Amino acid sequence: MFRVLLVLDILNNYLVHAVKGEREKYNKIESFSQISDTSHPLEIVENIKPKEVYIADLNRLHFSKTNEENVDTIYQIRNKAKTYLDWGIESINDVHYASKMADHLILGTESTKLETLKAAVSSYPGRVSVSIDQKNGKILKVDECIPDDPLKIIKLLNGLNIKDIIYLDLSRVGTSKGFDEKLVSKLVLESKHDILLGGGIRDCEDIKLLNNIGVKGALAATALHNGSIPLSILKYDLDTYV
Template identity: 40%
Template sequence: MIRCVFVLDLFNGSAVHALRGEREKYRPIQETSKIVVTCDPLAILDLLRPKEVYVADLDRIMGTGDNLDLIGEIAREAETMADVGISSTGELDLLPPSVKPVLGTETGSFDLLEEASSRRDAVVSIDLFGGAVLARDPALRVPPLDLIRRLNPLPLKEIILLSLDRVGTSAGLDEIFLWKAARLSAHPLLLGGGVKDGSDLDRLEDLGIAGALVATAVHNGKIPLEALR
Protein backbone atom coordinates (compact mmCIF):
# COMPACT_ATOMS: atom_id res chain seq x y z
CA MET A 1 0.00 0.00 0.00
CA ILE A 2 1.28 3.48 -0.86
CA ARG A 3 1.85 6.23 1.71
CA CYS A 4 -1.36 7.60 3.16
CA VAL A 5 -0.98 11.02 4.75
CA PHE A 6 -3.94 11.98 6.93
CA VAL A 7 -5.21 15.53 6.39
CA LEU A 8 -6.22 17.89 9.18
CA ASP A 9 -7.71 21.16 7.95
CA LEU A 10 -7.59 23.54 10.92
CA PHE A 11 -9.95 26.47 11.30
CA ASN A 12 -10.17 28.35 14.58
CA GLY A 13 -8.56 25.46 16.45
CA SER A 14 -11.00 22.86 15.09
CA ALA A 15 -10.74 20.17 12.40
CA VAL A 16 -13.12 20.95 9.53
CA HIS A 17 -14.37 19.15 6.42
CA ALA A 18 -12.82 20.73 3.34
CA LEU A 19 -14.87 20.84 0.15
CA ARG A 20 -13.68 22.09 -3.26
CA GLY A 21 -11.53 24.83 -1.78
CA GLU A 22 -14.66 26.82 -0.78
CA ARG A 23 -13.20 27.74 2.59
CA GLU A 24 -16.11 29.84 3.80
CA LYS A 25 -18.33 26.71 3.61
CA TYR A 26 -16.12 24.35 5.64
CA ARG A 27 -17.99 22.69 8.54
CA PRO A 28 -16.77 20.94 11.74
CA ILE A 29 -15.58 17.46 10.77
CA GLN A 30 -17.89 15.51 13.09
CA GLU A 31 -20.91 16.77 11.09
CA THR A 32 -19.89 14.57 8.11
CA SER A 33 -17.58 11.93 9.60
CA LYS A 34 -18.67 8.35 10.30
CA ILE A 35 -15.68 7.68 12.56
CA VAL A 36 -15.19 10.72 14.82
CA VAL A 37 -17.61 12.57 17.10
CA THR A 38 -15.36 15.54 17.81
CA CYS A 39 -13.60 18.33 15.94
CA ASP A 40 -10.73 18.42 18.48
CA PRO A 41 -7.65 17.70 16.31
CA LEU A 42 -5.64 16.08 19.14
CA ALA A 43 -8.55 13.83 20.12
CA ILE A 44 -8.89 12.78 16.46
CA LEU A 45 -5.18 11.92 16.29
CA ASP A 46 -5.47 9.95 19.51
CA LEU A 47 -8.30 7.90 18.00
CA LEU A 48 -6.95 7.38 14.45
CA ARG A 49 -3.20 7.17 15.26
CA PRO A 50 -1.94 8.09 11.77
CA LYS A 51 1.77 7.79 11.02
CA GLU A 52 1.86 11.00 8.93
CA VAL A 53 -0.25 14.13 8.99
CA TYR A 54 -0.67 17.03 6.55
CA VAL A 55 -1.99 20.13 8.27
CA ALA A 56 -3.50 23.14 6.52
CA ASP A 57 -3.74 26.21 8.77
CA LEU A 58 -6.73 27.82 7.08
CA ASP A 59 -6.75 30.81 9.45
CA ARG A 60 -3.20 31.72 8.55
CA ILE A 61 -3.64 31.00 4.82
CA MET A 62 -6.64 33.36 4.82
CA GLY A 63 -4.90 35.94 7.03
CA THR A 64 -7.40 35.73 9.91
CA GLY A 65 -5.22 34.22 12.67
CA ASP A 66 -3.16 31.07 13.13
CA ASN A 67 -3.02 27.58 14.67
CA LEU A 68 0.76 27.48 15.11
CA ASP A 69 0.79 26.31 18.74
CA LEU A 70 -1.63 23.53 17.88
CA ILE A 71 0.56 22.45 14.95
CA GLY A 72 3.47 22.13 17.38
CA GLU A 73 1.33 19.82 19.54
CA ILE A 74 0.24 17.77 16.52
CA ALA A 75 3.89 17.31 15.53
CA ARG A 76 4.53 15.58 18.85
CA GLU A 77 1.90 12.96 17.93
CA ALA A 78 2.77 12.17 14.28
CA GLU A 79 5.18 13.03 11.47
CA THR A 80 3.86 16.39 10.29
CA MET A 81 3.99 18.61 7.23
CA ALA A 82 2.13 21.90 7.36
CA ASP A 83 0.89 24.57 4.97
CA VAL A 84 0.67 27.84 6.92
CA GLY A 85 0.58 30.13 3.88
CA ILE A 86 4.32 30.86 3.83
CA SER A 87 5.16 33.74 1.49
CA SER A 88 8.73 34.60 2.61
CA THR A 89 11.76 32.66 3.87
CA GLY A 90 11.53 34.42 7.26
CA GLU A 91 8.21 32.67 7.84
CA LEU A 92 9.90 29.24 7.67
CA ASP A 93 10.83 29.77 11.32
CA LEU A 94 7.15 29.84 12.29
CA LEU A 95 7.28 26.03 12.16
CA PRO A 96 9.41 23.92 14.52
CA PRO A 97 12.32 22.02 12.93
CA SER A 98 10.41 18.73 13.19
CA VAL A 99 7.64 20.01 10.86
CA LYS A 100 8.17 19.98 7.10
CA PRO A 101 7.01 23.31 5.64
CA VAL A 102 4.61 22.97 2.72
CA LEU A 103 5.18 25.80 0.25
CA GLY A 104 2.01 26.35 -1.75
CA THR A 105 2.03 27.97 -5.18
CA GLU A 106 -1.11 29.85 -4.09
CA THR A 107 0.86 31.94 -1.57
CA GLY A 108 4.54 31.53 -2.53
CA SER A 109 6.87 32.53 -5.36
CA PHE A 110 9.42 30.61 -7.40
CA ASP A 111 12.23 32.51 -5.66
CA LEU A 112 10.80 31.39 -2.30
CA LEU A 113 10.71 27.74 -3.41
CA GLU A 114 14.35 27.95 -4.50
CA GLU A 115 15.61 29.63 -1.34
CA ALA A 116 13.46 27.73 1.17
CA SER A 117 14.32 24.31 -0.26
CA SER A 118 18.01 25.07 0.20
CA ARG A 119 17.42 25.84 3.89
CA ARG A 120 14.96 23.14 5.02
CA ASP A 121 13.40 19.83 4.02
CA ALA A 122 10.57 21.54 2.16
CA VAL A 123 7.55 20.20 0.31
CA VAL A 124 6.03 22.10 -2.62
CA SER A 125 2.28 22.03 -3.10
CA ILE A 126 1.27 22.67 -6.70
CA ASP A 127 -2.17 24.12 -5.98
CA LEU A 128 -4.53 23.34 -8.84
CA PHE A 129 -8.06 24.39 -9.72
CA GLY A 130 -9.66 23.08 -12.90
CA GLY A 131 -6.27 21.68 -13.92
CA ALA A 132 -4.55 25.10 -13.83
CA VAL A 133 -1.92 26.21 -11.31
CA LEU A 134 -3.17 28.70 -8.71
CA ALA A 135 -0.41 31.26 -8.19
CA ARG A 136 0.23 34.97 -7.67
CA ASP A 137 3.75 34.72 -9.11
CA PRO A 138 3.69 34.63 -12.94
CA ALA A 139 6.78 32.36 -12.83
CA LEU A 140 4.57 29.69 -11.21
CA ARG A 141 1.51 30.32 -13.36
CA VAL A 142 2.47 27.84 -16.06
CA PRO A 143 0.98 24.47 -17.10
CA PRO A 144 1.44 22.03 -14.20
CA LEU A 145 3.62 19.60 -16.15
CA ASP A 146 5.93 22.48 -17.11
CA LEU A 147 6.13 23.52 -13.46
CA ILE A 148 7.02 19.98 -12.38
CA ARG A 149 9.87 20.06 -14.90
CA ARG A 150 11.07 23.44 -13.58
CA LEU A 151 11.09 22.11 -10.01
CA ASN A 152 13.23 19.06 -10.87
CA PRO A 153 16.61 20.71 -10.04
CA LEU A 154 15.48 21.90 -6.58
CA PRO A 155 16.36 19.83 -3.47
CA LEU A 156 12.73 19.28 -2.47
CA LYS A 157 11.53 16.50 -0.17
CA GLU A 158 8.49 15.86 -2.36
CA ILE A 159 5.74 17.56 -4.36
CA ILE A 160 2.02 17.55 -3.62
CA LEU A 161 -0.39 17.81 -6.54
CA LEU A 162 -3.30 19.44 -4.70
CA SER A 163 -6.48 19.59 -6.80
CA LEU A 164 -8.51 21.99 -4.67
CA ASP A 165 -11.64 21.58 -6.77
CA ARG A 166 -11.55 17.81 -6.09
CA VAL A 167 -10.95 18.08 -2.32
CA GLY A 168 -13.77 16.46 -0.35
CA THR A 169 -15.56 15.25 -3.50
CA SER A 170 -14.34 11.61 -3.83
CA ALA A 171 -14.31 12.40 -7.56
CA GLY A 172 -11.60 9.88 -8.45
CA LEU A 173 -8.35 10.26 -10.38
CA ASP A 174 -7.17 12.15 -13.45
CA GLU A 175 -5.08 9.18 -14.52
CA ILE A 176 -3.57 10.58 -17.72
CA PHE A 177 -2.27 13.70 -15.97
CA LEU A 178 -0.92 11.70 -13.02
CA TRP A 179 0.82 9.18 -15.29
CA LYS A 180 2.55 12.02 -17.18
CA ALA A 181 3.44 13.84 -13.94
CA ALA A 182 5.03 10.74 -12.38
CA ARG A 183 7.24 10.25 -15.43
CA LEU A 184 8.36 13.88 -15.53
CA SER A 185 9.09 14.46 -11.85
CA ALA A 186 12.49 13.93 -10.23
CA HIS A 187 10.72 14.09 -6.84
CA PRO A 188 8.19 11.77 -5.18
CA LEU A 189 4.63 12.94 -5.91
CA LEU A 190 1.69 12.94 -3.50
CA LEU A 191 -1.87 13.46 -4.68
CA GLY A 192 -4.31 15.58 -2.73
CA GLY A 193 -8.00 15.73 -3.68
CA GLY A 194 -10.44 13.22 -5.13
CA VAL A 195 -9.20 9.91 -3.68
CA LYS A 196 -12.38 7.90 -3.09
CA ASP A 197 -11.31 4.48 -1.76
CA GLY A 198 -8.63 1.82 -1.47
CA SER A 199 -8.84 0.93 -5.16
CA ASP A 200 -7.77 4.51 -5.99
CA LEU A 201 -4.72 4.00 -3.75
CA ASP A 202 -3.81 0.84 -5.66
CA ARG A 203 -4.24 2.68 -8.95
CA LEU A 204 -2.02 5.56 -7.78
CA GLU A 205 0.70 3.03 -7.00
CA ASP A 206 0.36 1.60 -10.53
CA LEU A 207 0.66 5.14 -11.97
CA GLY A 208 3.91 5.79 -10.09
CA ILE A 209 2.53 8.19 -7.48
CA ALA A 210 4.30 7.88 -4.11
CA GLY A 211 1.36 8.66 -1.84
CA ALA A 212 -1.94 10.37 -1.22
CA LEU A 213 -3.38 12.95 1.13
CA VAL A 214 -6.60 11.47 2.48
CA ALA A 215 -9.40 12.73 4.70
CA THR A 216 -12.92 12.36 3.26
CA ALA A 217 -12.39 8.71 2.24
CA VAL A 218 -11.14 7.97 5.78
CA HIS A 219 -14.04 9.76 7.45
CA ASN A 220 -16.64 7.94 5.33
CA GLY A 221 -15.01 4.56 5.96
CA LYS A 222 -13.82 3.89 2.40
CA ILE A 223 -10.13 3.80 3.43
CA PRO A 224 -9.33 1.64 6.47
CA LEU A 225 -7.50 3.13 9.43
CA GLU A 226 -4.73 0.53 8.96
CA ALA A 227 -3.73 2.36 5.76
CA LEU A 228 -2.90 5.46 7.84
CA ARG A 229 -0.85 3.58 10.39
Protein backbone atom coordinates in the same frame (compact mmCIF):
# COMPACT_ATOMS: atom_id res chain seq x y z
CA MET B 1 6.49 2.24 -0.16
CA PHE B 2 3.16 4.03 -0.67
CA ARG B 3 2.12 6.43 2.09
CA VAL B 4 -1.30 7.71 3.09
CA LEU B 5 -1.26 10.97 5.05
CA LEU B 6 -4.22 11.96 7.20
CA VAL B 7 -5.34 15.45 6.20
CA LEU B 8 -6.12 17.89 9.01
CA ASP B 9 -7.79 21.07 7.75
CA ILE B 10 -7.73 23.34 10.80
CA LEU B 11 -9.81 26.49 11.11
CA ASN B 12 -10.14 28.34 14.43
CA ASN B 13 -8.59 25.32 16.13
CA TYR B 14 -11.28 22.94 14.84
CA LEU B 15 -10.97 20.27 12.19
CA VAL B 16 -13.27 21.01 9.26
CA HIS B 17 -14.49 19.05 6.26
CA ALA B 18 -12.97 20.66 3.18
CA VAL B 19 -14.95 20.51 -0.06
CA LYS B 20 -13.80 21.91 -3.42
CA GLY B 21 -11.61 24.55 -1.81
CA GLU B 22 -14.74 26.59 -0.92
CA ARG B 23 -13.36 27.52 2.48
CA GLU B 24 -16.22 29.79 3.50
CA LYS B 25 -18.53 26.73 3.43
CA TYR B 26 -16.43 24.38 5.57
CA ASN B 27 -18.19 22.72 8.52
CA LYS B 28 -16.75 20.99 11.56
CA ILE B 29 -15.68 17.45 10.72
CA GLU B 30 -17.95 15.87 13.35
CA SER B 31 -20.98 16.87 11.25
CA PHE B 32 -19.72 14.59 8.46
CA SER B 33 -17.42 12.00 9.99
CA GLN B 34 -18.37 8.38 10.66
CA ILE B 35 -15.20 7.81 12.67
CA SER B 36 -15.07 10.79 15.02
CA ASP B 37 -17.55 12.59 17.27
CA THR B 38 -15.10 15.42 17.93
CA SER B 39 -13.62 18.18 15.77
CA HIS B 40 -10.61 18.84 17.97
CA PRO B 41 -7.52 18.00 15.86
CA LEU B 42 -5.33 16.77 18.71
CA GLU B 43 -8.04 14.45 20.03
CA ILE B 44 -8.54 12.97 16.56
CA VAL B 45 -4.82 12.36 16.12
CA GLU B 46 -4.59 10.77 19.56
CA ASN B 47 -7.55 8.51 18.74
CA ILE B 48 -6.50 7.50 15.22
CA LYS B 49 -2.71 7.43 15.77
CA PRO B 50 -1.57 8.02 12.16
CA LYS B 51 2.09 7.80 11.20
CA GLU B 52 1.96 10.99 9.11
CA VAL B 53 -0.37 13.96 8.91
CA TYR B 54 -0.80 16.82 6.47
CA ILE B 55 -1.93 19.99 8.21
CA ALA B 56 -3.48 22.92 6.38
CA ASP B 57 -3.80 25.95 8.67
CA LEU B 58 -6.81 27.58 7.05
CA ASN B 59 -6.57 30.70 9.17
CA ARG B 60 -3.23 31.39 7.49
CA LEU B 61 -4.21 30.13 4.05
CA HIS B 62 -7.58 31.87 3.89
CA PHE B 63 -7.18 34.94 6.08
CA SER B 64 -3.35 35.38 6.16
CA LYS B 65 -3.60 35.57 9.95
CA THR B 66 -1.90 33.59 12.68
CA ASN B 67 -4.28 31.80 15.04
CA GLU B 68 -2.28 31.10 18.17
CA GLU B 69 -4.61 28.26 19.15
CA ASN B 70 -3.84 26.58 15.84
CA VAL B 71 -0.13 27.06 16.43
CA ASP B 72 -0.30 25.50 19.89
CA THR B 73 -2.23 22.54 18.52
CA ILE B 74 0.17 22.04 15.61
CA TYR B 75 3.10 21.92 18.04
CA GLN B 76 1.30 19.24 20.05
CA ILE B 77 0.39 17.19 16.97
CA ARG B 78 4.05 17.12 15.94
CA ASN B 79 4.74 15.14 19.11
CA LYS B 80 2.18 12.53 18.00
CA ALA B 81 2.95 12.06 14.28
CA LYS B 82 5.30 13.09 11.51
CA THR B 83 3.91 16.42 10.38
CA TYR B 84 3.70 18.15 7.00
CA LEU B 85 2.49 21.72 7.35
CA ASP B 86 0.97 24.07 4.81
CA TRP B 87 1.01 27.38 6.66
CA GLY B 88 0.40 29.70 3.73
CA ILE B 89 4.08 30.59 3.62
CA GLU B 90 4.77 33.89 1.87
CA SER B 91 8.22 34.93 3.09
CA ILE B 92 11.47 33.44 4.37
CA ASN B 93 10.49 34.68 7.85
CA ASP B 94 7.35 32.53 7.56
CA VAL B 95 9.60 29.61 6.61
CA HIS B 96 11.74 30.03 9.72
CA TYR B 97 8.68 30.35 11.96
CA ALA B 98 6.89 27.33 10.49
CA SER B 99 10.03 25.19 10.57
CA LYS B 100 9.75 25.09 14.36
CA MET B 101 6.23 23.64 14.20
CA ALA B 102 6.57 20.79 11.73
CA ASP B 103 8.90 18.13 10.40
CA HIS B 104 8.30 19.17 6.81
CA LEU B 105 7.13 22.45 5.28
CA ILE B 106 4.75 22.64 2.34
CA LEU B 107 5.21 25.63 0.09
CA GLY B 108 2.24 25.98 -2.23
CA THR B 109 2.09 27.80 -5.53
CA GLU B 110 -1.03 29.53 -4.18
CA SER B 111 1.01 31.31 -1.50
CA THR B 112 4.74 31.17 -2.21
CA LYS B 113 6.91 32.87 -4.80
CA LEU B 114 9.72 31.00 -6.53
CA GLU B 115 12.38 33.17 -4.90
CA THR B 116 11.09 32.27 -1.42
CA LEU B 117 10.91 28.60 -2.36
CA LYS B 118 14.55 28.57 -3.44
CA ALA B 119 15.60 30.33 -0.22
CA ALA B 120 13.63 27.81 1.84
CA VAL B 121 15.24 24.85 0.08
CA SER B 122 18.66 26.38 0.70
CA SER B 123 17.94 26.88 4.40
CA TYR B 124 16.11 23.60 5.00
CA PRO B 125 17.27 21.01 2.44
CA GLY B 126 15.22 17.84 2.54
CA ARG B 127 12.47 19.41 4.66
CA VAL B 128 10.60 21.33 1.97
CA SER B 129 7.81 19.92 -0.17
CA VAL B 130 6.08 21.84 -2.94
CA SER B 131 2.35 21.82 -3.53
CA ILE B 132 1.16 22.46 -7.08
CA ASP B 133 -2.22 24.00 -6.30
CA GLN B 134 -4.89 23.77 -8.97
CA LYS B 135 -8.59 24.56 -9.04
CA ASN B 136 -11.04 24.13 -11.91
CA GLY B 137 -8.20 23.42 -14.30
CA LYS B 138 -6.24 26.55 -13.40
CA ILE B 139 -2.96 26.73 -11.48
CA LEU B 140 -3.31 28.91 -8.39
CA LYS B 141 -0.18 31.03 -8.06
CA VAL B 142 1.19 34.28 -6.70
CA ASP B 143 4.24 34.39 -8.95
CA GLU B 144 4.16 34.97 -12.70
CA CYS B 145 7.46 33.10 -12.92
CA ILE B 146 5.56 29.92 -12.14
CA PRO B 147 4.14 28.31 -15.31
CA ASP B 148 0.43 27.69 -15.85
CA ASP B 149 1.09 24.09 -16.89
CA PRO B 150 1.71 21.56 -14.04
CA LEU B 151 4.12 19.61 -16.25
CA LYS B 152 6.21 22.74 -16.80
CA ILE B 153 6.19 23.38 -13.04
CA ILE B 154 7.50 19.85 -12.53
CA LYS B 155 10.38 20.57 -14.92
CA LEU B 156 11.13 23.79 -13.04
CA LEU B 157 11.29 21.91 -9.73
CA ASN B 158 13.43 19.02 -10.96
CA GLY B 159 16.63 20.91 -10.22
CA LEU B 160 15.74 21.75 -6.61
CA ASN B 161 16.58 19.72 -3.51
CA ILE B 162 13.01 19.28 -2.32
CA LYS B 163 11.53 16.30 -0.51
CA ASP B 164 8.52 15.64 -2.73
CA ILE B 165 5.80 17.28 -4.80
CA ILE B 166 2.12 17.34 -3.96
CA TYR B 167 -0.31 17.71 -6.82
CA LEU B 168 -3.37 19.20 -5.11
CA ASP B 169 -6.56 19.58 -7.15
CA LEU B 170 -8.72 21.72 -4.86
CA SER B 171 -11.79 21.32 -7.07
CA ARG B 172 -11.75 17.59 -6.29
CA VAL B 173 -11.08 17.88 -2.55
CA GLY B 174 -13.90 16.38 -0.49
CA THR B 175 -15.81 15.19 -3.58
CA SER B 176 -14.66 11.54 -3.87
CA LYS B 177 -14.73 12.01 -7.66
CA GLY B 178 -11.39 10.37 -8.36
CA PHE B 179 -8.42 11.92 -10.12
CA ASP B 180 -7.06 12.64 -13.60
CA GLU B 181 -5.13 9.41 -14.17
CA LYS B 182 -3.65 10.53 -17.49
CA LEU B 183 -2.27 13.81 -16.10
CA VAL B 184 -1.01 12.28 -12.87
CA SER B 185 0.82 9.57 -14.84
CA LYS B 186 2.55 12.28 -16.90
CA LEU B 187 3.56 14.14 -13.74
CA VAL B 188 5.15 10.98 -12.33
CA LEU B 189 7.11 10.35 -15.52
CA GLU B 190 8.33 13.95 -15.71
CA SER B 191 9.32 14.37 -12.06
CA LYS B 192 12.65 13.55 -10.45
CA HIS B 193 10.92 13.79 -7.07
CA ASP B 194 8.25 11.62 -5.48
CA ILE B 195 4.70 12.67 -6.36
CA LEU B 196 1.91 12.72 -3.78
CA LEU B 197 -1.72 13.30 -4.76
CA GLY B 198 -4.35 15.33 -2.96
CA GLY B 199 -8.01 15.62 -3.91
CA GLY B 200 -10.70 13.17 -5.04
CA ILE B 201 -9.45 9.91 -3.50
CA ARG B 202 -12.43 7.55 -3.38
CA ASP B 203 -11.31 4.23 -1.91
CA CYS B 204 -8.61 1.56 -1.72
CA GLU B 205 -8.95 0.88 -5.46
CA ASP B 206 -7.83 4.45 -6.13
CA ILE B 207 -4.91 3.92 -3.75
CA LYS B 208 -3.89 0.77 -5.63
CA LEU B 209 -4.16 2.56 -8.98
CA LEU B 210 -2.01 5.45 -7.77
CA ASN B 211 0.58 2.98 -6.54
CA ASN B 212 0.56 1.17 -9.89
CA ILE B 213 1.23 4.36 -11.88
CA GLY B 214 4.12 5.34 -9.64
CA VAL B 215 2.59 7.87 -7.25
CA LYS B 216 4.29 7.56 -3.86
CA GLY B 217 1.55 8.79 -1.56
CA ALA B 218 -1.92 10.26 -1.12
CA LEU B 219 -3.53 12.88 1.09
CA ALA B 220 -6.80 11.54 2.45
CA ALA B 221 -9.60 12.91 4.60
CA THR B 222 -13.10 12.37 3.15
CA ALA B 223 -12.51 8.72 2.21
CA LEU B 224 -11.24 8.02 5.72
CA HIS B 225 -14.05 9.86 7.50
CA ASN B 226 -16.79 8.20 5.41
CA GLY B 227 -15.27 4.75 5.87
CA SER B 228 -14.27 4.11 2.23
CA ILE B 229 -10.64 3.66 3.30
CA PRO B 230 -9.87 1.81 6.57
CA LEU B 231 -8.04 3.78 9.24
CA SER B 232 -5.49 0.99 9.51
CA ILE B 233 -4.03 2.09 6.17
CA LEU B 234 -2.58 5.09 8.02
CA LYS B 235 -0.41 2.78 10.11
CA TYR B 236 0.66 0.01 7.74
CA ASP B 237 2.25 -0.32 4.32
CA LEU B 238 0.08 -0.56 1.23
CA ASP B 239 1.19 -4.20 0.79
CA THR B 240 -1.37 -5.09 3.46
CA TYR B 241 -4.15 -4.05 1.07
CA VAL B 242 -2.93 -5.38 -2.30
